[in-house]
Amino acid sequence: MNNVLELKGKRFIQASKGGNGGGAGMNSKIVVTSEQLIKLQARISQITEFWKLEKKPFEGILISVHYNKIVAKSNRISGLFRGIDSNSAIVGAKFNEEKDKHIITYFLDLLDLEKSIDLLSKTSQVLNLKFKGSIDKKTFDNERVFGNEKKKIKGTVQFHDLPISKSVFKQVVADVSYIDDFEIDIAKWQMKQSIVSIYDTRTDAKKLFKSIGIDILTSRILDNQTVFLDENQIELLFDKAPYLVSMATVDLAELSPEDFIDEYQQSTLYIPSPNIEPTIGVIDTLFDRRVYFNEWVEYYDMVDDSIPKSTDDYRHGTAVSSLIVDGARLNPWLDDGCGRFKVRHFGVAVGSKYSSFTITKQIKEIISNNRDIKVWNISLGSNQEVNDNFISAEAAILDQIQYDNDIIFVVAGTNKPNNDIVKIGSPADSINSMVVNAVTKKGLSTKYARKGLALSFFAKPDVSYYGGSEEQYIKVCEPLGAANVAGTSFAAPWIARKLSYLIDVLGLNREIAKAMIIDAARNWSENPTPEEVALYGHGVVPIKIGDIVQSNDDEIKFLVSDVSEKWNTYNYHFPIPLKDDKYPYIARATMCYFPICNRTQGVDYTNTELNLHFGRIKDDGKMNEINNDKQNQDEVLYAEKNYLLEGEARHRFRKWDNVKYVVEIPKERMSPKKSYNNKNWGMEIKTNNRLDPKDGMGIRFGVIVTLKEINGINRIDEFIKNCTLNGWLVNKLDIQMRININEKVNEDIEFE
Numbered sequence: 001m002n003n004v005l006e007l008k009g010k011r012f013i014q015a016s017k018g019g020n021g022g023g024a025g026m027n028s029k030i031v032v033t034s035e036q037l038i039k040l041q042a043r044i045s046q047i048t049e050f051w052k053l054e055k056k057p058f059e060g061i062l063i064s065v066h067y068n069k070i071v072a073k074s075n076r077i078s079g080l081f082r083g084i085d086s087n088s089a090i091v092g093a094k095f096n097e098e099k100d101k102h103i104i105t106y107f108l109d110l111l112d113l114e115k116s117i118d119l120l121s122k123t124s125q126v127l128n129l130k131f132k133g134s135i136d137k138k139t140f141d142n143e144r145v146f147g148n149e150k151k152k153i154k155g156t157v158q159f160h161d162l163p164i165s166k167s168v169f170k171q172v173v174a175d176v177s178y179i180d181d182f183e184i185d186i187a188k189w190q191m192k193q194s195i196v197s198i199y200d201t202r203t204d205a206k207k208l209f210k211s212i213g214i215d216i217l218t219s220r221i222l223d224n225q226t227v228f229l230d231e232n233q234i235e236l237l238f239d240k241a242p243y244l245v246s247m248a249t250v251d252l253a254e255l256s257p258e259d260f261i262d263e264y265q266q267s268t269l270y271i272p273s274p275n276i277e278p279t280i281g282v283i284d285t286l287f288d289r290r291v292y293f294n295e296w297v298e299y300y301d302m303v304d305d306s307i308p309k310s311t312d313d314y315r316h317g318t319a320v321s322s323l324i325v326d327g328a329r330l331n332p333w334l335d336d337g338c339g340r341f342k343v344r345h346f347g348v349a350v351g352s353k354y355s356s357f358t359i360t361k362q363i364k365e366i367i368s369n370n371r372d373i374k375v376w377n378i379s380l381g382s383n384q385e386v387n388d389n390f391i392s393a394e395a396a397i398l399d400q401i402q403y404d405n406d407i408i409f410v411v412a413g414t415n416k417p418n419n420d421i422v423k424i425g426s427p428a429d430s431i432n433s434m435v436v437n438a439v440t441k442k443g444l445s446t447k448y449a450r451k452g453l454a455l456s457f458f459a460k461p462d463v464s465y466y467g468g469s470e471e472q473y474i475k476v477c478e479p480l481g482a483a484n485v486a487g488t489s490f491a492a493p494w495i496a497r498k499l500s501y502l503i504d505v506l507g508l509n510r511e512i513a514k515a516m517i518i519d520a521a522r523n524w525s526e527n528p529t530p531e532e533v534a535l536y537g538h539g540v541v542p543i544k545i546g547d548i549v550q551s552n553d554d555e556i557k558f559l560v561s562d563v564s565e566k567w568n569t570y571n572y573h574f575p576i577p578l579k580d581d582k583y584p585y586i587a588r589a590t591m592c593y594f595p596i597c598n599r600t601q602g603v604d605y606t607n608t609e610l611n612l613h614f615g616r617i618k619d620d621g622k623m624n625e626i627n628n629d630k631q632n633q634d635e636v637l638y639a640e641k642n643y644l645l646e647g648e649a650r651h652r653f654r655k656w657d658n659v660k661y662v663v664e665i666p667k668e669r670m671s672p673k674k675s676y677n678n679k680n681w682g683m684e685i686k687t688n689n690r691l692d693p694k695d696g697m698g699i700r701f702g703v704i705v706t707l708k709e710i711n712g713i714n715r716i717d718e719f720i721k722n723c724t725l726n727g728w729l730v731n732k733l734d735i736q737m738r739i740n741i742n743e744k745v746n747e748d749i750e751f752e
Contacts (some may be wrong), residue, residue, distance in 0.1 A: 001550040003518075004704075004715045005506075005558040009522040009729035010573050012685070017567035023167070024174035025075065028137040030068070032173050034124040035133075041120040043182045048113045050184065054743045057211035058201040060107055062091070062243055066181040067102040069474075070095075073180050075691055079171030080116040081108055082584055088255050088691065091199045092246050093602035094389035102603075105185065105246070123172045124165040130157050131217050132746040135173060145704040146170065187245035194234055194248040195357050195393045197226050201244070202601050209233075212240040220357075225600055226393050235592035246600065247390040249426075260691040271296070271326060271340075278504030279342040280496050281376040283363060286347035288479035291318060296325045297343045297528045302362055303350055310477060313350040317477035319397065319485060320379050321345050323493040324696055330475045330482070333441075334466060334494065337545045337735075344373060349380060356382060356426065360397045374407050374503050374510065375685040378433075378491035381414035384426035386454060389602050392426030394431075395454075396599040402432040403596045408510045410496040412488040413437035417628050422451055429454035431606060431658060432594045435537070436498065438467025438491040443540050449489060451534040455603050457659060461537040462514075463521045467491030494541075501545055506733060511592045511702030512559050517541055518659060519590035519704045520548045524666055531676040538661070549733045555706040556585075563701045564593075564610060564687045572617055575722035576707060577715045582672035585707040587626045588663035589614045591685075593701040598691070604656075608696040612660040614705065619676050623684065627662040670710040680726075 026032070027483065042061075051061040065077060077086045089112075092105035127133055139145055145157055159166040201208065205224045209216045214236055220228040225246075228269060229237065237245065269292045279298075286309065287299045303309065321343045328335040346366050348359045359380070367376070378398075386392055391399070398409050411433045414425040428435045431454065438446045446469050452460040468474035468486030476485050495517065502513035521539035528536070542548060551557040562569060576583055595608040615625040687696040709715055723730050 001546070002553060002555060002714065003732040003734055004549050004551060005556070005716075005720065005723075006731040006733060007558050007560050007723060007728045008731065010571060010689050010727050011588075011684075012562040012569045014564075014566040014573045015568040015570065016188055024078070024171045026135075026137045026140040026170075026174045027068070027075070028176040030175050031134050031136045032127070033134040034127045037124040037127065037176060040176060040179065040182065041117050041124070044113050044117050044120070045355065047182060047184060048117070051110060051113075057208050057241060057244075058203045060109055060201060061113065061251065062105060062107055062115070062184065062199055062201070064092075064103055064105045064183045064185040065179060066096070066183055067178050068180045069101055069178065069276075071102050071104075071167050071178055073688075075174075076104065077106075077175050077179075079168060079175045080119060081106060081112050083171075085293040088324035089399050090604075090691075091201075091600050093386070093604040095603050099388070101180070101654035103183075103185065103191060104604075105199060107199060114139070119164070119172050120176075122286055123169055123176075123515065126159075126162050126164055126169055126486070127173075129162070129641075131489045137177075140170065140173065162391060185242055186242045187247060189238055192234075193229060194229055195222070195226060196229050196237070196245060197247045197390065197393065198244045199246050199701050201223055208244075209237075212237065222248075222357065222360065222393060222397070226396075233266070246602070247387060249387070249392060266469065269293075269329075274340070277340055277342050278375075278500045279344050279373055280500050281366075281370060281373040282321050282324065282343050282345045283348055283366065283376060283378050284345065284380060285349045286314045286317050286318050287345045288318045289312040290479065291322070291477050293322060293325045293477065294638060297321055297329040297345050299345045300347070302346050302348045302366075307350060309350050315478045315483075316379070316489065317345065318346055319478050319483065320377065320489060320493055322477035323474070323490060324377065324497060326477070327493065329496065330477065333472070334474075334543055336494065336497060338497045338505075338542055341497060341500055345372060356394050360394050363399065364401065367407065369404060371405065375496050375500040376407060376409045377493055378409055378427065379412040379492050381428055381488070382411055383414075383421060384425050385421060385423035386426055386429040388455065391431070391599050391605050392429055392454065392596070393599070394427040395611040396597065398427050398430040399432045399597045402594050406510065408499060408514060409433040410492050410499060411435045412492040414450050415487050415489075417448055424450045424452055424454070424460060425619045429458075430453075431458055431460075431597060434463070434495060434517065435461040436488060436492040436495045437461035437464040437535065437537060438469075438486070438488045439464045439536070439540055440469040441472040445535045449535060451538070452487075453530075453534055457603070459533050459537050459659065462659070463495065463517060463538055464536045465491040465494050467604065478669040496704050498541070498545060498548065502549075506549065506735075508559075509561055509700065509702060511594065512561050512704070513702075515592040515659075515702045515704045516548055516559070518587075518592065518661070519706070522590065522661055523634060524588060524663060525709075538659075546735065549735060551706065552708075554709045554711075554712045556719050557704065558719075559702065560683070561700065564701060565697055566653055567687055569685040569687065569701075570682065572678070572680055573726050573728070574681040574683065574705075575679070575719070575726045576681050577718040578675060578679065579672065579713075579715075581675050583616070583675060584710050584713075585704065586664040586666055586670060586710060587614065587707050588661070589626070589683075589703055589705045591660040591701055591703045593699050595699060596695050604690055606656050606658060607692070608689050608699060609656050609688045609690075610658075610660070610696070610701055611688070612662060612703065613682075613686065614662060614703075615681060616673065616676060617678040617680060617682045619678075623682050624676075625662075626664050655711065666708065672710070709746065 089106045091107045332568045454460040473484035474490040518538045521541045595606045615623045689695045
């Protein structure tokens, strides 16, 4: 087996994006007519009249644009509303029921609507005067029609005597070519006490609710767009201002049920005292200090003293911590080689029911007071299914915490409470977290496992692991002794152990650690079916940590990490070994990063897209990429044959996903790749932002690259030599050496 190599010393270079992009682009499948313009004009007029008569508790108006497809940022409104600044007015985004069209909500002024009505009217006039009432993309792109007016070429439309300029006319036509309708959207009625998300109307939440007769306590405000309301307050809100609600979810969550099988008393087990082992944070139900491994657990009871507690309230939390501390001895078949871990356990819930709103607020406080812990395990989950159009409030808080802090949450994929509930429950829709589903000993999905995806797109769960089944249960320690259990709650701690080992023992950053886990689970599989992704995520993680930090003899596996500061973060210095001036390899690469997210943006949840490009460098300086990704390539930006629709970019290249995986699939007969004048390979990380261009600045990424020699030859020594000659510092992830270093670093030095 070859050790994974860590490459350092040659920083990635940062480059800004050249040029200002193209002008307005029209939808090629639509013919814009004056009748369509008049219809949309009338629709906005109706909405304007509604808001003039409505006694609303805020300044401004809300309007939803029903687009006719999944639209890229460049195809959203840029002529109507606030022109090029309209994107900053977006306060929500969701899909239609068929998941093939965007519905985007804007917060504007009445003046913006009145200006849009005028623009639609004038555009309709020009369309009737100069284009016989309609225009298609061929005419729209015709340089002769829209050429330089001063040259007075025959066929060129003269705009100087028209009520609207050429550029504004084209932008309004482009806008309309992507729009089906305008609407004021109302959220689905929710009768029970709920966590309610409201649109951002630039108004203080407490004042906003007071103006409609709801006096809300500050303690019930999670942030300015998320509050907790009881049934009477919900009814009043939907009666007075239903258009304010972007989403409402029932607050009273239930622990996803686990299978507890034939409990039995244990004999007293011996466990040595803890020493320099890493600490994993656990946020769960209560912990019983009477168990044999209590010395390894630092426990904090966060439940109010007035709440009664029973023996059952200690079972789940104690069982989860037992796996983190001593799971390998309790379950020899799952001995991962990671050893034992200390636990800092925070009991935040009792019984099977709890307020997720309260726990979410507690988690923020817990993390801020325990910044020394890098890996946190959360095996609590809701019975309710996640929403296709909004990330849950609980998951959004976890994502924000992970963006603000250098930590990672491991979250259980939640279990089926009954056969009617199929999709995962919160907070298993957290995008930045590592979400874990459960499989049987044979690696098949369990009967209790629930399905992703999150927002109909993100691969949640991320990975799967052994959570117990009738075939082989997971043995845990509970307050009354050992027990055999099954559930996603008992799969997640094993992944927390592996992440802590990679981060706290081997010294890797969280981006690399997450990428290594996912890469090991995915291996060389290119296209798992949507059903497989929904159940297994990227795949089942190997049991042994050695199978993650080592590769086969015919593979070279290396990792790199850096920070994105500009549009293109690149490095063209990867000296892949040659054989007869060709490259006898297939390649794959996995990248992870932790973007800032915005729950108010609905389905457009992640603010930043990092796109991974890896491959040989051609003689023209461009990259010959291993997955033929044409995104962000300047020379094909406007070439119709290479143009990628937004929906296709999301499906084929996982645009806006914070996990990227590119691969060449092994085949029966494989030929070496040709080399070019530049014998190095290159890597580019292209950064795009939905809202604020600064969102992508300073985002760290981690990439794992695997090269498989098609003839089965071990070329790792030659690669190490080439890297050293090219200025790289090459560190082998030697497990024993890293353990020795970790022990030395944590030694207590006594001075005489």
